Amino acid sequence: MSVLLDVRDLAREYPVSTAGGVRRILHAVDGVSFSLERGRTLGIVGESGCGKSTTAKLALGLLPATRGQIDFEGQPVTALRDRAWRALRRRMQLVHQDPLSALDRRLPVGQQVVEPLVIHKLEDSAEAQRQKALALFDAVGLRADLFERYPHELSGGQRQRVLLARALVLEPALLVCDEPISALDVSVAAQVINLMQDLQARFGMAYLFISHDLKVVRQIADEVAVMYLGRIVEQGPPDALFHAPAHPYTEALVSAVPTPLRGTQGRIILKGDPPNPVDRPSGCAFHPRCPRTVARCREEVPVLRPVADGRLAACHLAAAAPAMAAA
Amino acid sequence: MSRTSGQSPDRPQWSAPSHAATAGRPALLRLQDFTVTLSGTVPIVRGIDLSVGRGEALGIVGESGCGKSITWLAALRLLGRNVTTGGEVQLDGQDVGGLSERELARVRGGRIALIFQDPASALNPVQRIGTQIAEVLRLHRGLTGEPARREALRLLDRVGIADGPRRLKQYPHEFSGGMNQRVMIALALAGEPDVLIADEPTTALDATIQAQVLDLIRELRRETGMALILISHDIGVVGDLCERIAVMYAGRIVETAATQDLLTRPRHPYTQGLLTALPTLTGPRQRLTPIPGTVPAPAAIPPGCAFAPRCPIAVERCGHELPELTFAAQDQRAACLRLGEPSSLESAALPVMTMPAQVGAPA
Numbered sequence: 243m244s245v246l247l248d249v250r251d252l253a254r255e256y257p258v259s260t261a262g263g264v265r266r267i268l269h270a271v272d273g274v275s276f277s278l279e280r281g282r283t284l285g286i287v288g289e290s291g292c293g294k295s296t297t298a299k300l301a302l303g304l305l306p307a308t309r310g311q312i313d314f315e316g317q318p319v320t321a322l323r324d325r326a327w328r329a330l331r332r333r334m335q336l337v338h339q340d341p342l343s344a345l346d347r348r349l350p351v352g353q354q355v356v357e358p359l360v361i362h363k364l365e366d367s368a369e370a371q372r373q374k375a376l377a378l379f380d381a382v383g384l385r386a387d388l389f390e391r392y393p394h395e396l397s398g399g400q401r402q403r404v405l406l407a408r409a410l411v412l413e414p415a416l417l418v419c420d421e422p423i424s425a426l427d428v429s430v431a432a433q434v435i436n437l438m439q440d441l442q443a444r445f446g447m448a449y450l451f452i453s454h455d456l457k458v459v460r461q462i463a464d465e466v467a468v469m470y471l472g473r474i475v476e477q478g479p480p481d482a483l484f485h486a487p488a489h490p491y492t493e494a495l496v497s498a499v500p501t502p503l504r505g506t507q508g509r510i511i512l513k514g515d516p517p518n519p520v521d522r523p524s525g526c527a528f529h530p531r532c533p534r535t536v537a538r539c540r541e542e543v544p545v546l547r548p549v550a551d552g553r554l555a556a557c558h559l560a561a562a563a564p565a566m567a568a569a
Numbered sequence: 570m571s572r573t574s575g576q577s578p579d580r581p582q583w584s585a586p587s588h589a590a591t592a593g594r595p596a597l598l599r600l601q602d603f604t605v606t607l608s609g610t611v612p613i614v615r616g617i618d619l620s621v622g623r624g625e626a627l628g629i630v631g632e633s634g635c636g637k638s639i640t641w642l643a644a645l646r647l648l649g650r651n652v653t654t655g656g657e658v659q660l661d662g663q664d665v666g667g668l669s670e671r672e673l674a675r676v677r678g679g680r681i682a683l684i685f686q687d688p689a690s691a692l693n694p695v696q697r698i699g700t701q702i703a704e705v706l707r708l709h710r711g712l713t714g715e716p717a718r719r720e721a722l723r724l725l726d727r728v729g730i731a732d733g734p735r736r737l738k739q740y741p742h743e744f745s746g747g748m749n750q751r752v753m754i755a756l757a758l759a760g761e762p763d764v765l766i767a768d769e770p771t772t773a774l775d776a777t778i779q780a781q782v783l784d785l786i787r788e789l790r791r792e793t794g795m796a797l798i799l800i801s802h803d804i805g806v807v808g809d810l811c812e813r814i815a816v817m818y819a820g821r822i823v824e825t826a827a828t829q830d831l832l833t834r835p836r837h838p839y840t841q842g843l844l845t846a847l848p849t850l851t852g853p854r855q856r857l858t859p860i861p862g863t864v865p866a867p868a869a870i871p872p873g874c875a876f877a878p879r880c881p882i883a884v885e886r887c888g889h890e891l892p893e894l895t896f897a898a899q900d901q902r903a904a905c906l907r908l909g910e911p912s913s914l915e916s917a918a919l920p921v922m923t924m925p926a927q928v929g930a931p932a
Contacts, residue, residue: 428804432858502829511780
């Protein structure tokens with residue numbers, strides 16, 4: 243397995259002016275590193291404002307990074323929108339949460355699947371482009387007679403399939419999916435999750451899968467990164483992470499998943515809202531809400547490092563990797 | 570559809586002993602053969618019977634367009650003239666349909682409170698939080714001046730909003746989403762309602778904030794004894810808070826049972842499908858079993874059992890015979906024509922929802 247996407251110390255800052263007219267820096271993404279192998283799925287979970295969507299846009303070169311390095315298929319990704327960027331963008335595609343706003347309402351959906359081929363000047367003739375788009379329609383489970391329909395004539399699940407077809411028509415190596423099934427009903431969401439797994443098995447592209455839903459991420463991801471206030475706080479295989487969280491924030495997220503008939507026993511309810519990224523707390527950014535804070539957490543920023551079973555966690559209290567704790 | 574139809578004596582489902590759990594508690598809010606029709610032609614809710622006992626928590630689950638929200642908005646006559654209702658809505662045995670607008674205004678917010686998915690759009694953006702709470706206290710409890718202010722502060726404190734005196738002077742945009750939902754709950758509590766109808770109250774909130782708000786609702790219910798009708802697409806949220814669940818599909822109730830029975834022994838193929846379509850956090854990772862097809866549009870509901878075109882066990886007669894809710898087990902009813910057939914539903918080995926006691930093993 244070779245590394246497809248490699249991200250090192252990625253950061254994105256925004257200058258903001260606060261109520262009093264004071265200029266401050268908002269750290270949307272603050273030192274994120276990860277790598278994604280070909281054909282694999284990395285899930286990024288976190289609450290709103292944690293920087294997960296910004297990370298996706300940075301990785302695609304849709305936003306310029308303030309700091310850090312992104313390599314895709316061995317080439318540096320910039321946000322210069324030049325010829326090199328365009329060539330790279332053909333290999334990395336984005337799937338949005340809201341298919342209705344991502345589609346052009348005045349264009350038949352089939353034509354929207356053809357469009358990327360036109361833009362990138364692929365295939366020899368208009369007919370070849372149409373045939374390619376129809377093949378993708380078939381791959382995502384859309385009937386050919388929907389080709390001439392408009393987005394409003396399709397159901398939510400069908401629109402999400404159109405988006406997948408449009409992204410896949412360029413044969414990308416990476417698909418960045420930002421909450422791709424959040425807007426779908428339960429029964430339809432399961433159809434799309436299965437479809438995404440089938441498409442990955444068939445075409446072999448990697449997924450960067452961004453979601454707030456831990457259950458969906460566990461279903462689809464090979465590896466999961468949990469983000470809080472612009473940083474990855476824990477990263478590892480989904481079952482290890484969700485069944486025995488090493489970071490207290492992951493633990494709270496898992497505990498917050500509504501589970502029938504569980505009652506309140508052992509449930510962790512965090513106090514307050516996530517802090518404003520402009521006023522990032524000192525030390526560990528999670529310390530004001532953490533049930534296990536010690537003095538060190540207020541002063542020292544924990545680094546993401548390997549813990550017990552080789553997964554990564556950024557917590558002073560997590561046991562370090564080599565220390566083989568007595569079972 | 571007339572409002573008198575519910576009173577005729579030949580309505581066997583109401584004399585049936587199917588409400589064993591609520592028998593001890595007289596129904597507080599009851600819908601009888603309730604229907605909602607849009608523009609006079611499109612049936613949105615197609616005859617449902619439901620009752621909520623005093624202090625009971627009832628969950629309503631279903632996918633978008635099944636009528637789960639419309640039912641309660643229509644029952645309180647909160648929808649426009651375009652919407653006609655049939656059947657009966659009873660509050661403490663009194664027909665809500667017979668109330669004047671003025672009387673109904675006292676019921677809404679007074680005896681029955683509502684909270685919605687998006688608190689920011691339910692609150693008035695140009696009025697201070699304190700003014701909005703004071704309005705409810707004046708209308709429903711006759712409180713003004715200093716007593717009203719004291720009560721408003723107590724309510725804010727009760728829903729977990731600190732620094733009350735300052736908060737009362739603030740506007741909704743100065744609050745986070747979770748805080749605004751707490752304000753909505755404070756407004757709902759201000760009228761000291763008998764029943765709280767919560768329509769997707771945590772859907773727009775982040776996971777950790779959702780946990781806070783669900784916990785708050787649970788606590789308030791324990792303290793005040795108010796009944797709860799929780800409407801959600803998320804069977805996890807409903808199962809977390811409610812003792813009984815009703816599953817809706819295409820404007821009808823297809824199954825109702827105690828939470829544990831519904832989740833561990835679902836009898837209707839739609840309920841079974843909803844549960845197997847959900848990914849889980851525990852247990853082996855296996856391929857999901859989606860329900861094929863999509864929810865029908867209200868204008869195009871199939872004849873017979875509306876679920877038949879998507880149902881794995883549908884037979885010919887499902888296409889033209891409308892199944893009634895029938896007794897399936899102790900305090901469990903389902904609307905499926907194949908319910909009585911021993912081989913059909915029960916043999917289907919179901920990966921039903923597991924109930925992990927400790928997912929995030931507390932250290």
